[in-house]
Amino acid sequence: MRHTPEIFSARKWGGLVKEAIVSRALEEGFSLCRVARAAPFDRVPEWLRAFLREGRHGEMTWMEKRLEWREDPTALWPEARSILVLGESYGPEFDPLAALGERERGLISAYARGRDYHDIVKKRLKRLGRWLIEEFGGEIKVFVDTAPVAEKPLAQAAGLGWQGKHTNLVSREMGSWFFIGSVFTTLEIEPDPAETDHCGGCRRCLDICPTSAFPAPYQLDARRCISYLTIEHAGPVDEALRGKLGNRIYGCDDCLAVCPWNKFAVEAADIRYHGGSETDLPALEELAALDDTAFRARFSGSPIKRIGRGRFVRNVLYAIGNSGAARLKPVAQGLCDDEDPVVADAARWAVAELS
Structure with missing residues (x-):
């Protein structure tokens, strides 16, 4: 079924659209799909500005640019109403901690052992976005670590996971091993509840x-x-x-x-990550x-x-x-x-x- 932007209504189609989007995202190869409302982040501006003020970003001067975009997705694209946040597993086949004992061999982070995730994830996002437009109308923009988007707070707002004590995202369904991508859309889609912290006393x-x-x-x-x-x-x-x-x-x-x-982590389904x-x-x-x-x-x-x-x-x-x-x-x-x-x-x- 196809719907033009004029016909689309979140109240009328919200649940059906959500179910169809999640199903399509999984077909495209993503592990999880959640939805956040395009809105300013709570606490992110305070945290980010303190991080930069204390110089903890080191030589990553690019973090100092477009702060307003990182603090508020609608500043990046005012027309956006909803954001699809996708998780894609790159779960390793090996134990990185055990590999530390191989002292005469170089240990490369699990995410970088295969093909560049930017290319793989972005192509999936574009396919999902094109399908979204064809089915329900609207406009889209896709991002995967390529624009001033606060991806981890965004993923937490969508319920994909939470920022753990190490500041990385943790998922109850994928553990720590996954990439994050997002599709900004002008469509109003029913959002998911934000995820809460589940680190407890662990350190x-x-x-x-x-x-x-x-x-x-x-x-x-x-x-x-x-x-x-x-x-x-x-x-x-x-x-x-x-x-x-x-x-x-x-x-x-x-x-x-x-x-x-x-x-709860699973190995990467896409062999290009191996x-x-x-x-x-x-x-x-x-x-x-x-x-x-x-x-x-x-x-x-x-x-x-x-x-x-x-x-x-x-x-x-x-x-x-x-x-x-x-x-x-x-x-x-x-x-x-x-x-x-x-x-x-x-x-x-x-x-x-x-x-």
Whole structure:
């Protein structure tokens, strides 16, 4: 059944539309679909401005821009009336915590082992959005980590999950392993109730953090977060933190992996999220040998590609320094005069650690 925007009425079609949308979202490959009303967020402006004022965003200066959009979805698109919030599982096939013991191999965050999720999720969102227009009219805009949208507060407002003490989203149905995407629409669709906090007295995510990146529950200082340090931070990592990186060369899953709600997590249904030889605990010496051309070829289509060869090899050298493997010392020595000064600095540090 097709409905033009003029015929559509939330009061008349609300329940039927909601049921049809959820069914279609699952057909497209999403794990969950919830709906939020397009409206300003409670408490987000206060939290976000305090986070930025204290400098906890580090070098992520993009967070300082378009604050009004992050604080209020209707500022981003005033015509929006409802927002579909979608969750897509990328549940790993391996235990990230067990992989920390593989000290001569590089540990890559579970979300980055396969194809770039931006491309996969956005295509699903666009297909869902086109179907929505064809069936019920209206206009749409789709987002997946590509615009100033406060995705986690939005997902909580839609009932998809709640922001845990590690500030990441947790779902009673998917645990911690899922991506978030959203479809803004001019249609008025029956919203879902917001999710409430279910962390209780648990603080496993806070206690496991190697760098003490959580000043308090529900607060993050990105400047100490391994995910930030290995991905967003461009220069040398503070020497006091290098030893805490272990073999993590792109991101960190510790606070996610330890969450007890992961007993409800499911493995990724889309095989494109699963890794391969390029990302499943590759040998550190193999990665250290990558020049720019080889790096780009190896990680084509991967989110890893965006940080560039220099930052990636820097991370690999920190892992070599943390490996305790004397056999890797010559590998680091070979990069002490690298044309990238940050790589050269990391190589000299690794040599000193292995001496």
